Amino acid sequence: MNSDVQIAGDPLALPHLLPPVPAHPATVAGFAGLARSIAADRAAWAPLVRYDTTTRWYHRLRTVPQATVGYEVWLLSWVPGQGSGRHDHGASSGVLTVLEGELTEHTATGPRALAAGAQRVFAPGYVHEVVNDALAPAVSLHIYFPGLTDMPMHPSQAASSGGAAAPSEVLAP
Template sequence: MNSDVQIAGDPLAIPHLLPPVPAHPATVAGFAGLARAIAADRASWAPLVRYDATTRWYHRLRAVPQAPGATSAAPVGYEVWLLSWVPGQGSGRHDHGRSSGVLTVLEGELTEHAADGPRTLTAGAQRVFAPGYVHEVVNDSLKPAVSLHVYFPGLTDMPMHPSQAAAPGVVAAPPEVLAP
């Protein structure tokens, strides 16, 4: 007895029969999936990584504009960035302007400091954030780290925010007290 695979061959072995990978994810889950797919393709990003002790190193892997003729309801354009972090390097407190994002740790360990406290992110961890989300990312470990960042729409602004760290001996007021 013959099976469809015996008769027609394996459809997964014939690229033209596979559904196309969408150039423009349309959901947060789609962007998180894009980040996981890029993370899984280590051969595409690992040779690009550089470590710089004087400044954070970064490389734009991909910049995809909004689909031609797209309306406001259509998927937005996006950018994919690769960053390395030597021990002690951090981003400073910032947000991403009008961009949402997905942060994926590829190697090592990073600490994210946000309003809800610090969070340790190990390889494979993902964080999704909306416009205006304020955080700081730091490599508090003793080994280098690498992360992947997807911003949609593409990153055009990264406002810095004053540190909430208090001087030694000074107790900082909680954020809700400092808010107008």
């Protein structure tokens, strides 16, 4: 007896019947997935990493213009003791993924340890500080959508009234 594939043919063999693969993410989940796929390709990012004891090191991995989708992908390294300062990301949303080591994120609700594989997804206006409190270097990947154009600094949490932070979400590895 003939199977459906024998009668009609294999629908997967006809590319025009498949939905188009998006060239760029269009959702928060898509950006989180992009970060995970970049993180998984260690051979592509690991040779680029540098450690600088005088300043935080960073490298732009990808820029997609606003006319297309508008996002940037950054690779950052953190030696022990280095931090970002308390800041937000202006009108940009983002995904922070820890690639190696451990970072601590400080927010109005307190500190949170982020081990390798952990992700943070945040909305515009989300205020935090990221610090390497560990004894070993760390590497993180940051995706900002739209691309980062503003990073306002804020007074330290101890000096502020501890106002409410914008929503964020932790995604486990």
